[in-house]
Amino acid sequence: METQGETQGIGAGSIGDWAGRSADPEYRAAVVDLLGALAYGELSAFERLAEDAKFAPGLADKAALARMASAEFQHFQLLHDRLAAVGADPDEAMTPFVEPLDGFHRLTAPSDWLEGLVKAYVGDAIATDFYREVAVRLDDDTRDLVLGVMADTGHAQFAVDKVRQAIQENPRVGGRLALWGRRLMGEALSQAQRVVAERDALSNLLVGGAQVQGFDLVEVGKMFNRITEAHTRRMAALGLAS
Amino acid sequence: METQGETQGIGAGSIGDWAGRSADPEYRAAVVDLLGALAYGELSAFERLAEDAKFAPGLADKAALARMASAEFQHFQLLHDRLAAVGADPDEAMTPFVEPLDGFHRLTAPSDWLEGLVKAYVGDAIATDFYREVAVRLDDDTRDLVLGVMADTGHAQFAVDKVRQAIQENPRVGGRLALWGRRLMGEALSQAQRVVAERDALSNLLVGGAQVQGFDLVEVGKMFNRITEAHTRRMAALGLAS
Numbered sequence: 001m002e003t004q005g006e007t008q009g010i011g012a013g014s015i016g017d018w019a020g021r022s023a024d025p026e027y028r029a030a031v032v033d034l035l036g037a038l039a040y041g042e043l044s045a046f047e048r049l050a051e052d053a054k055f056a057p058g059l060a061d062k063a064a065l066a067r068m069a070s071a072e073f074q075h076f077q078l079l080h081d082r083l084a085a086v087g088a089d090p091d092e093a094m095t096p097f098v099e100p101l102d103g104f105h106r107l108t109a110p111s112d113w114l115e116g117l118v119k120a121y122v123g124d125a126i127a128t129d130f131y132r133e134v135a136v137r138l139d140d141d142t143r144d145l146v147l148g149v150m151a152d153t154g155h156a157q158f159a160v161d162k163v164r165q166a167i168q169e170n171p172r173v174g175g176r177l178a179l180w181g182r183r184l185m186g187e188a189l190s191q192a193q194r195v196v197a198e199r200d201a202l203s204n205l206l207v208g209g210a211q212v213q214g215f216d217l218v219e220v221g222k223m224f225n226r227i228t229e230a231h232t233r234r235m236a237a238l239g240l241a242s
Numbered sequence: 243m244e245t246q247g248e249t250q251g252i253g254a255g256s257i258g259d260w261a262g263r264s265a266d267p268e269y270r271a272a273v274v275d276l277l278g279a280l281a282y283g284e285l286s287a288f289e290r291l292a293e294d295a296k297f298a299p300g301l302a303d304k305a306a307l308a309r310m311a312s313a314e315f316q317h318f319q320l321l322h323d324r325l326a327a328v329g330a331d332p333d334e335a336m337t338p339f340v341e342p343l344d345g346f347h348r349l350t351a352p353s354d355w356l357e358g359l360v361k362a363y364v365g366d367a368i369a370t371d372f373y374r375e376v377a378v379r380l381d382d383d384t385r386d387l388v389l390g391v392m393a394d395t396g397h398a399q400f401a402v403d404k405v406r407q408a409i410q411e412n413p414r415v416g417g418r419l420a421l422w423g424r425r426l427m428g429e430a431l432s433q434a435q436r437v438v439a440e441r442d443a444l445s446n447l448l449v450g451g452a453q454v455q456g457f458d459l460v461e462v463g464k465m466f467n468r469i470t471e472a473h474t475r476r477m478a479a480l481g482l483a484s
Contacts, residue, residue, distance in 0.1 A: 047296070051292065054289070059340070066289070069315070070288075070315040074312070091302055
């Protein structure tokens with residue numbers, strides 16, 4: 001993947017720090033958008049994980065989900081504090097992303113424990129892929145923060161273990177969960193496309209840095225394809241056809 | 243209030259440390275019971291606060307409730323780890339308290355944001371009173387832990403500010419919330435009495451140290467009275483008749 005740093009000669013993998021880059025109002029707006037989207041993503045992940053804990057078949061599983069929810073909240077707090085530190089209003093920055101994220105969660109409310117686990121796993125993985133895509137286009141300070149909140153909250157291994165065990169015990173579960181995984185990815189893409197269509201500065205940042213003028217649907221499509229391919233590989237690893 | 247330490251000559255306010263006291267199987271059983279009750283109390287407080295966050299009128303309020311829920315989870319983790327460290331099975335220790343606490347929450351599901359806040363405030367305050375009552379009867383190590391998890395999670399001031407403001411804007415809200423506060427206290431006492439009737443070792447610890455044999459309903463009644471009186475004072479401070 002190309003890095004903006006090389007083309008600008010600041011050094012491999014770096015496009016400079018926040019102090020330097022934030023003078024560009026479009027870059028600044030894009031980063032505030034990005035941090036707002038990530039912050040509300042973490043807050044709503046907290047809420048959903050906490051709610052899905054009610055499906056837990058036992059106290060240890062309930063505690064495990066509550067632990068992940070708490071980790072999401074810590075991430076939210078970091079993003080929130082960063083928004084405040086750069087002089088943005090955190091609530092205002094999150095607001096454009098409330099409806100798309102709430103919409104995603106409303107349309108993908110799990111009906112049982114296993115659906116909740118697959119959703120936690122898939123959601124976490126998509127978020128991580130997205131963070132990775134965007135990290136290379138960010139100034140050093142923002143990138144450090146984004147990579148920090150990307151740190152594993154333990155979703156993945158926990159969910160993989162539980163889901164595999166359930167499929168082993170009852171192979172028919174696999175068919176239902178494979179369908180569920182496809183639906184999750186479909187709804188995620190549909191909400192992401194909505195965000196891309198509505199948030200120009202953020203979209204420009206995603207497809208090639210804020211200096212790219214205009215809106216490149218082909219580049220956005222390529223990014224979504226990479227994320228979908230990674231999803232397909234992960235579902236296979238879970239023992240599910242995607 | 244008398245301390246066991248004075249009567250045993252170990253020093254004012256101390257009945258010794260865990261290593262010394264846990265040799266007594268009844269004391270050990272009582273402390274495991276207590277930590278199990280507190281741990282499940284924190285886990286279920288986490289769940290309810292996270293769920294009540296859905297009533298939040300705005301993002302800042304939602305984040306504030308999520309922050310409190312996370313703090314409760316950190317407390318749960320400390321109690322859980324302590325149970326494991328003393329060789330008890332945390333799940334087993336919590337199990338007897340699942341039904342009474344879930345019952346309390348089921349019977350007192352808030353129907354809106356203000357009822358949720360009053361419940362968080364009242365619930366936190368009752369828990370703190372209970373921790374204080376019991377702390378003086380504990381060995382030094384267990385007491386340090388209990389007083390540590392008693393640390394303010396920020397419920398109180400946040401709830402007081404929001405509820406007072408709501409009553410100021412619409413005095414009729416006060417009548418409804420006063421009724422709600424009475425119902426919360428009533429249900430809490432009813433579930434607590436159920437626990438006392440079923441858990442002998444814990445009850446003995448509560449009413450005068452594990453060495454008291456037999457079950458003293460009068461002492462338990464006095465403790466509940468002290469907690470009820472404190473509740474009455476707090477409701478008055480909130481601008482609510484109890």
